Amino acid sequence: MAHKPRSEMIAETRAKLVAAAREAFGTVGYADASMDDFTAEAGLTRGALYHHFGSKKGLLEAVITQIDAEMNERLRVVTESADNLWQGFVDENIAYIEMALEPEIQRIMLRDGPAVLGDPAQWDNACACVQSLTGSLARLKAKGVVADIDVEAAARMVSGASLYAAQWIANSSDPEATSKKAVKTFKTMLEGLRAR
Amino acid sequence: MAHKPRSEMIAETRAKLVAAAREAFGTVGYADASMDDFTAEAGLTRGALYHHFGSKKGLLEAVITQIDAEMNERLRVVTESADNLWQGFVDENIAYIEMALEPEIQRIMLRDGPAVLGDPAQWDNACACVQSLTGSLARLKAKGVVADIDVEAAARMVSGASLYAAQWIANSSDPEATSKKAVKTFKTMLEGLRAR
DNA sequence: AGGGATACATACGCAGCGTATGTGAAATGG
DNA sequence: CCATTTCACATACGCTGCGTATGTATCCCT
Structure with a gap:
């Protein structure tokens, strides 16, 4: 096989590192993931890690950016395929909860990420999911569907x-039942936002 | 000064370790807090640390238990001094937000705690604050003030x-203004829980 | 073709953790 | 009141993992 252009090789290396780190961070967690181990896993x-990402923390940022982009895309699809704006907003939130049930997302986005990088609200990519929710709410507010509230808040x-x-659902003894209760309550709470 | 009984000395030692660790965890964070450093700080x-707490993680648990107890006590006072149940519930939540503005609580309870010990909902002392909120809601539900929802959820x-x-308020550029927006929105959302 | 530039590997030193072991003072029993 | 045991800590050691400094091979440019 002939040699690929250098830029492509680099992208491949970065991708391999991100993938290996993501796997390690998502399973054993950031603190217990040995850089020697998971870089070796990627061959x-x-x-290479220090060259491309500067530090373990830098690599975590890259992993988070990747996951965040995926989450955002999944949310976009859900929101856009709803019949109306309010339903789309509700669906988006339910989808958000469902994504947060995945162990990898819980571990990296909800626990290790904040601990290592600080408040998610301050991340560069700003956890695009929140931006997505903000956008949905802004549209709803413009149409008078929700009350006069600060949409970002x-x-x-x-x-x-x-x-x-x-998190409560995922770690409960009976996730099915807990989920039912949670979603019902969640919808009730969202109703509080609607214009009266 | 005469010697105190042994049990008292032990309690003192434990307290000194917890205090030193709390200071370190709350400022530099759990991961960057050197056990050698903060135990030395406590003389x-x-x-001693391994003897009493078994591990760094064990000490973190002790610190969290202490902070949790303090938070719970603060919430209790607020709730009990309100005119009526609903107002007490609202006040309790606002107080909860205000406590979460403190850097030490953010760092230890909201970021490092979950990263090291896992989902707070599974902690032994179960973050007594949530239990407190649950109790308030249960009373409100019994009186028909809030809708028929699962109180724990x-x-x-x-x-x-x-x-x-x-967290959003604490890290914002203008905490005063952000706080105003947040509290207003929060109250609106809580309204969604009231019986209609 | 040759001389940088750069993508990575290798090598080294150091900090921090966990354990195994030591020690001195307090409790206990006669 | 003395001997023994217990226990609350301190000390010592080895290991793992991180960050940096340095080496090397490959690609790009002229």
């Missing part, structure tokens, strides 16, 4: 509620 | 919303 060494609180609900 | 060594979501709101 590389820590040298509402988006953050709603996402906070979603994430806590998801 | 002790890691030997609601308590978790409300606390999630509070905590995210608090």
Whole structure:
């Protein structure tokens, strides 16, 4: 096989590192993930990691950016395929909860990410999911569907509620039943945002 | 000064370790807190730490238990001094947000705690704050003030919303203004829980 | 073709953790 | 009141994992 152009090789290396780190961070967690181990897993060494990402923390940022983009895309699809704006907003939130049930997302986005990089609200990509929620709320507000509230504040609180609900569900002894209770309650709470 | 009984000395040692660790965890964070450093700060060594708490993680648990108890007590006072149940519930939540503005609580309870010990909902002391909220909601539900919802689910979501709101406020460029927006929105959301 | 530039590997030193072991003072029993 | 045991810590050691400094091979440019 002939040699690929250098830029392509680099992209491949970065992708391999991100993938290996994502796997490690998502399973054993950031703190217990040995850089020597998961770089070897990718057929590389820590040298490559430091060259491309500067530090373990830098690599975590890259992993988070990737996951965040995926989450955002999944949310976009859900929101756009709803019949009306309000239903789309509700669906989006439910989808958000469902994503937060995945162990990888819980571990990396909800626990290790905040611990290592600080408040998610301050991340560069700004956890695009919240931006997505904010956008949905802004449209709803413009149409008079929701009350006169600060949309960013509402988006953050709603996402906070979603994430806590998801963790509660995921770690409960009976996730099915817990999920039912949580979704019902969540919808009730969202009703509080509607214009009266 | 005469010698105190042994049990008293032990309690003192434990308290000194917890205090030193709390200071370190709350400022530099759990991961960057050197056991050698903060035990020395307490006039002790890691030997004492391992003897009493088994591990760094064990000490974190002790610190969290202490902070949790303090938070719970603060919430209790607020709730009990309100005119009526609903107002007490609202006040309790606002107080919850205000506590979550404190850097030490953000760092230890909201970021490092979950990263190291896992989902707060599964902690032994179960983050007594949520239990407190659950209790308040249960009383409100019994009196028909809030809608027919699962009180535990609601308590978790409300606390999630509070905590995210608090982090958002604390890290914003204009905490005063952000706080105003957040509290207003928060109250609106809580209204969604009231019986109609 | 040759001389940078760069993508990675290798090598080294150091900090921090966990354990195994030591020690001195307090409790206990006669 | 003395001997023994217990226990609350301190000390010592080895290991793992991180960050940096340095080496090397490959690609790009002229």
